Amino acid sequence: MTVFDDLVGQDQAVAVLSRAAAAAGEVVAGGRGAGMTHAWLFTGPPGAGREDAARAFAAALLCPDAGCGHCDQCHQVLIGSHPDLEAVRPEGLSYSVKQTRELILRAAGAPTQGRWRVILFEDADRATESAANALLKAIEEPPPRTVWLLCSPAPDDLMITIRSRCRLITLTTPGTEAVAQVLAARDGVPWETAAFAARAAQGHIGRARALALDDAARQRREAVLGIPRSLTGVGECVSAAERLVKTAEEEAAAATAALNDNETTELRRIYGEGSTGKGLNRGLVRGGAGALKELEDRQKSRATRIKRDSLDAALLELVSFYRDVLAVQFGAGVELANDDLRFDLDQLAKKSTPEETLRRIDAIMQCRERLAANVNPQIAVEAMMLALR
Ligand SMILES: [Zn+2]
Secondary structure, rough: OOOOOOOOOHHHHHHHHHHHHHHHHHHHHOOOOOOOEEEEEEEEOOOOOHHHHHHHHHHHHOOOOOOOOHHHHHHHHHHOOOOOOOEOOOOOOOOOOHHHHHHHHOOOOOOOOOOEEEEEEEEEHHHOOOHHHHHHHHHHHOOOOOEEEEEEEOOOOOOOHHHOOOOEEEEEOHHHHHHHHHHHHOOOHHHHHHHHHHHHOOHHHHHHHHHHHHHHHHHHHHHHHOOOHHHHOHHHHHHHHHHHHHHHHHHHHHHHHHHHHHHHHHHHHHOOOOOOOOOOOOOOOHHHHHHHHHHHHHHHHHHHHHHHHHHHHHHHHHHHHHHHHHHHHHHOOOOOOOOHHHHHHHHHHOOOOOHHHHHHHHHHHHHHHHOOOOOOHHHHHHHHHHHHO
C-alpha cells in the first residue's frame, strides 16, 4: 500500500510523482536528486482529484519511505495535521494579497522535521492579480527545502510566468468502472449503488462517494433532476428557481455552520473571553473585537463562495440531464449519466428537438456565467428556468 493508491485511474501522474518523491528522498539524504522540483501544478477537470493527488505527493515528500501510507508522517499529512504541510484555500472568493503574503512568510521557514516544507495551494486560479505576483516571487526564489503544490482546473488559469516555473501534473477524469470499483472495494458500497453513484457523478470521485453514502445528497440530486419535468408554466419556473437557490443556501449553511462555530470559539478563547483574570473579565481584551469582526467578514465571504459552488454543482447536474436528452435524440449509444431517469429522458427527447436541447444547455451555461459575474442568483436562475421551459 502507498499514499498513491487512492488516485483512481491516474497511473501516469502517479508514476511521475513516485519518481519525484524518490528523488526528493535523495536530496534529503544529501544527494543530487535529479527530477525534484520546487513548484508543481496539479491540473485536471473538477473531481479528477487534484487536491487528493497533491496531498498524496505531500505525504510522499514528508514520509521517510516515500509515501508508505501507514507511518505517522503519512497519517498526519492525510488527516491534515502535519506541521510541515500547510494546505490553504482562498478565504473568500479569492486569495487576497494579504493572505498570500502571510503564507509566503510561513513557507520560508525551515521544515520542523528536517525533510521539506510543503505548501498546498488549492484553487490557485482564485489568486487576485497582486496575490499572484507575490506568489510568483516566492516561486522564483524558493528556500532550499520549500515545495509549492498549486492546484487549478487548467494550466491556462494561471499567469504564464507562474505556470512556466511549475512542473505540470495533468489528472484525467477516471472512468465510471474504476470509480465504482473504488467505492465497492474501499467504502464497502454494494455494487449496484456503487455503479449508479459512479455513473451519476461522471468520474467525480468525491461526488460519487457522497451519492453512494449520503441520503441527503441523493435527495438533493433527485430534487434538481426533477426540475425539467416540473417546468410547465411561468409560475412553476419562478418557484423552481426559488427552490434551487434555497437548496444551495441550506447546503452552504450546513457546511459553514460547524466551521464558523469552531473558529469563533477559538478566537474568543485567544482574546480572553471567559477568562476570570483581572481586566479580562469584561469580555474581549483590546483588539479582540476587531479580530472578531475580521473573522466574521471572512466567514461571510466563505459562505458566499460555498453557496455559489453548491448552486454551480446543481447547474452542472442539470447540464448532464440535458446532455443525456441530446444523446437519446441523436441515438448515440453512449453511457447516460442519469440512466436511472430513463423515462424522463425519453419523454423529453421525444417532445423536443436537438436544437431546443442545445438551446437549453446554452441557457444553463449562460446562467453559470452570470452567477460568476455576481448577478443576483434568484434573477439569473429565474431567467434560466424560463429558457428551459
Ligand atoms: Zn509513510
